[in-house]
Amino acid sequence: MTSNEIRQQYLDFFTDRHGHTFVPSSPVVPQDDPTLLFTNAGMNQFKPYFLGTEKAPWARVANTQKCIRAGGKHNDLDDVGRSRRHHTFFEMLGNWSFGDYFKRGAIEMAWELLTKVWKLDPTRLHVTCYEGDENNGVPRDTEAAKLWKEIAKLPDDHIHYFGIDNFWEMGDTGPCGPCTEIYVDRTPDKTGGKDVNGDDPRVMEIWNLVFIQYNRNPDRSLTPLSSQHVDTGMGFERVTQVLQNVNDNYGIDLFHPFWQKLTELSARKYTGKYPATNKPDPIAEAADEQLRTDIAFRVIADHVRCLTFAITDGAVPSNEGRGYVLRRILRRAVRFGRQQLNLRDPFMHKLVPVVLDAMGVAFPELLRQSSRVIELIKDEEISFGKTLDRGISLFEEAADRAVGKKVSAEDAFKLHDTYGFPIDLTRIMAEERDMSVDIQGYENLMQEAKDKARAGGKEGVSRLFELSPDALAKLQQNGVNFTDDSPKFNAAPISATVQAIWDGAELIQTTHGSEAAGQGVAIILNKTNFYAEMGGQVGDTGIFLAGLPASAGSSSPARFDVTTTRTAGGFILHVGNMIESHLTVGDPVTATLASLRPRTEKNHTSTHLANWALREILGDAVQQKGSLVDPEKLRFDFTQNKALTDEEIAKVESLVKQRIEMKLPVYAETAPQEQALKINTLRAVFGEKYPPMVRVVSIGIPVPDLLKDPTNPKWREYSIEFCGGTHLRNTSEASTFVITSEESVSKGIRRIFALTGDAAKNAQAVGDQLDPLIDRSRKAPEGELSQSVADLNKLLATPNLPLRAKRRGHAAVAELQAKQKARSKSQKQSATTADAGAIADQLLASASPLGTGQLIVAEIPQATDDHLRSAMDSLRKKAPSHAIMLASVQDGKVSFVSAVSDDLIAKGLKAGDWIRETAKIAGGGGGGRPQMAQAGGKDPSKLTAALENARAFAKTVIP
DSSP states (O other), X not given: OOHHHHHHHHHHIIIIITOOEEOOOOOSSOSSOTTOSSOOSGGGGGHHHHHTSSOOSOSEEEEEEEEEOEETTEEOGGGTTTSSSOOSEEEEEEEEEESSOOHHHHHHHHHIIIIIISOOOGGGEEEEEEOOBGGGTBOOOHHHHHHIIIIIOOOGGGEEEESGGGEEESSSSEEEEEEEEEEEEOSTTSOGGGGTTSSOTTEEEEEEEEEEEEEEOTTSOEEEEEEEEEEEEEEHHHHHHXXXXXXSGGGSGGGHHHHHHHHHHHSOOOOOOOOSSSSOOHHHHHTOHHHHHHHHHHHHHHHHHHHHHHHHTTOOOOSSHHHHHHHHHHHHHHHHHHHHHOOOSOOGGGGHHHHHHHHTTTOTHHHHSHXXXXXXXXXXXXXXXXXXXXXXXXXXXXXXXOBTTEEOHHHHHHHHHTTOOOHHHHHHHHHHTTOEEOHHHHHHHHHHHHHHHHHHTTTTOOTTSSOOHHHHHHHHHTTOOOOBOGGGGSOSXXXXXXXXXXXXXXXXXXXXXXXXXXXXXXXXXXBOOSOOSBTTBOOOOEXXXXXOOOOTTOOOOEEEEEEEEEEETTEEEEEEEEEESOOBTTOEEEEEEOTTHHHHHHHHHHHHHHHHHHHHHHOTTOOEEEEEEOSSOEEEEEEOSSXXXXXXXXXXXXXXXXXXXXXXXXXXXXXXXXXXXXXXXXXXXXXXXXXXXXXXXEESSOHHHHHHSTTOGGGGGSEEEEOOSOOOSBGGGGOOEEEEEEEEEXXXXXXXXXXXXXXXXHHHXXXXXXXXXXXXXXXXXXXXXXXXXXHHHHHHTSTTOXXXXXXXXXXXXXXXXXXXXXXXXXXXXXXHHHHHHHHHHHHHHTOEEETTEEEEXXXXXXXXXXXXXXXXXXXXXXXXXXXXXXXXXXXXXXXEEEEEOHHHHTTTOOHHHHHHHHHHHTTOEEEEOSSEEEEXXXXXXXXXXXXXXXXXXXXXXXX
């Protein structure tokens, strides 16, 4: 079977035979989980269902998940190339149960697929189970072991118990549980049982069945989850290796096209040779050119797959976070290509089409971003080509500083962290010099950096913005229903009831009260008209009021100010402070929005129009990469490799304004996702996780019309998007639209800021003042240029000017400043010419005879090079027969110029020879033609001696 057939057979087994729903792979760049650098397992997108913060739309799911393990807890980067089965990018086949089947169902289906469908020899299969952890109250998993004996008839010597290796965790916190792993023994005599969970590549894990039943808390304690789930992961490349009967992951058919392309590029051949261990062995590798070649082939093939998928899914190489990991991956591949395959020119981008051909059918998103991926990788390669050469130079400096023939940890870390110079290359270069590297110190510094990176993910997240698993479980146990937020699409005040109060640590019955307002709390209502921050739209603000108005003998009504609104699972958190009195669970309140919602909606609807307009102007390749809408502005990020021109900005603004002036109604209806995705030109954020029923927002055409005729080409004329936010009823309410800024976010990603409504009108009014001011400035007398530039700069400093007006203003300022500079230069040249004439007259008066001409040797104090040349030109005109040597000192350096007339040249004195001998005395050199020459000197203290030598030299040649 081919790899594509194996993948499909797996999916068909679970969807057709066992009622699983196919859910496409989530992006390798997590869209909604800041705790993860990359998606590193199939379960990542299902994490909320395991935690119970969201209800799963399906009971059973199967898919193939794109994964990257190249940073954080799960990091296989350094093993790639030397290991038979490690990758930075790989596929994980998986099946999941959300509160449906548990251990028995998972084991039964696994055994059926492996032995009945794929016909693996049952006597070659071994399993592992969790040996338990008394300290955390987790018992030995004898249940799983008994099921293996019952279902698979496995003997005791094919069931093995292990500790932490059989307790699966996604990260430092989150869903986790015991697991049972399936191994295949490929030793000739089936004696590999002793090597289960060991290093023998012939005894390999192919499937991990994880039984999710706990949550790992920040203090490392475990809390049982309210429901039990199954999460399985089968390494696609590993099982393909077994089914295709090859000895390593890189021997499967998916990698053959990479070997062909690399052979074409390098004139080397791939033989599949491996080192004895995964660890670098410079001495052994130095003696085996073919081994070095094969390692380089594997590194490059793996890394270009990783880069292609990561960049397609929204990441870009950079100096921090996941971008830094990608940059390190690219640089590692480039270094292997240059050092081992002698690929001096950029080559990685030429392998991207190989990835597309091999993986594009299973992952069609690759084909939509291919040109951008190729361009980004090529740019990085070119940049690192210069960095690599610089790194080698810096290593030489580090080696010179080394104490006791050991490169310091600080130097090694700086080479790696600042300049992207891989540590293994630093070690190899050190060994070539019979030196070593302080690896322990380097690893300590690396660990510190990793700890800081891991800690950074949660910093700045308010304690009130999320509910702990304990709090969620308690809410469910108490029968508290998820918040009904359907009234959020109507901004009118509503009556609601306080269901719960969260203080960031625990659920409380009564708020702290106004006397402790600074502490803040989050109120959970049974229903709400407040929009919780989501999809780029900020959370609503407003007030809750409870109780009767104050009167004689009555207390003041309770007042709670909502400063932001967030979602936590199915609950809406209204975060804010008590201003008057207290609120208690069960209190009725009136929830009233602040007056900011309409301004936010103007910006949100206009963001949809801008998205549509950018596609119309720049083409279908433009994809949304993020947005923010608040009452003040809108921000929109999109794929584009270069800045928008004034013409493109004008066209986008014009298209949006047209749609506003057309007074188009805005429609929003819920529809089945599968059906809605068929609508022609519908825009959705790539990688965003949408529910089975999705809200479609259409500007100008009713949603039912779209669903009746989804492929109609006319729909291109309308903005149609998946969106859960709030919007205007009609585009006319936005009034107008103006772009105020356009900038680069990262390679291949641009960002615009824009205004609508009164803010846009005010910006345009200020912008309208600019053109008349520019016209007046251009006509201003020379004496008023400085004031004109100052007036323009003052107006340009006004916040939120229209971008095109701003650009015209900056261009006008540059034009006027150039005019000022030219005028100043002209005045300076006139003064220089006048000064030169006076200096020439003085020097002629003190000239001495030289043959039939005049000898002039002199210093002109503080003269610039221009002054020297001007004085020289004036002297040549006033003394037709001449030998001139002038000098000056500026900024601690000496400048010389010389000139000799043709009649004196005929007698043997040449300007180039003369000035060269003169400059030598001042520690310099120079030369030129016989008629004119120039030179410099480093020692001003020798200038007098140099000029004396000049006189003597001239008189020696022409007595």
